[in-house]
């Protein structure tokens with residue numbers, strides 16, 4: 447399979463925060479943001495693999511800043527690394543200042559998707575070639591995050607997590 451670039455499948459989604467999507471403090475409800483991130487990441491995984499892609503795990507979410515009612519929120523999802531059938535997708539969340547239009551990073555998350563065929567069986571995805579400095583940094587850390595995710599899910603023995611052992615030994 448020919449390699450693809452992260453920019454080939456990058457997904458940008460801009461939307462408002464409406465009253466029905468907030469918590470009692472009038473900030474964006476966490477579950478609503480998770481759903482928006484899942485949607486953006488799913489489109490990216492589908493664009494890269496040209497297959498149905500299912501969420502296999504949510505590896506990391508940082509709710510660093512609350513997002514107030516009425517905010518304009520932009521999600522950017524990009525493939526950071528592919529393996530055999532799975533794809534790591536990074537989602538960066540930006541808020542836009544109403545007056546100046548300046549963008550501030552609000553949150554970020556890392557999801558893993560698996561491309562499947564019509565029967566739900568995992569299927570091979572094209573490799574990815576990172577281009578920018580940030581894409582290369584995220585690519586380099588992805589195997590470590592995959593192993594951590596598999597260990598936490600009970601799908602890999604800690605003993606076999608070579609990348610994690612290398613951090614401590």
Ligand SMILES: CC(C)(COP(=O)(O)OP(=O)(O)OC[C@H]1O[C@@H](n2cnc3c(N)ncnc32)[C@H](O)[C@@H]1OP(=O)(O)O)[C@@H](O)C(=O)NCCC(=O)NCCS
Pocket residue numbers: 500501502503528529530531532533558560562566568592595596599601
């Ligand atoms: C995700 C799913 C397809 C994986 O199927 P599986 O039988 O475990 O298949 P495999 O063991 O071959 O794993 C497939 C790939 O997923 C990866 N994977 C599975 N679980 C993972 C996890 N928790 N974290 C990271 N990667 C994971 C495997 O490492 C493998 O990657 P690779 O082929 O790139 O090396 C299957 O568990 C599934 O369909 N889950 C439900 C998905 C869903 O409905 N999501 C929506 C939630 S409501």
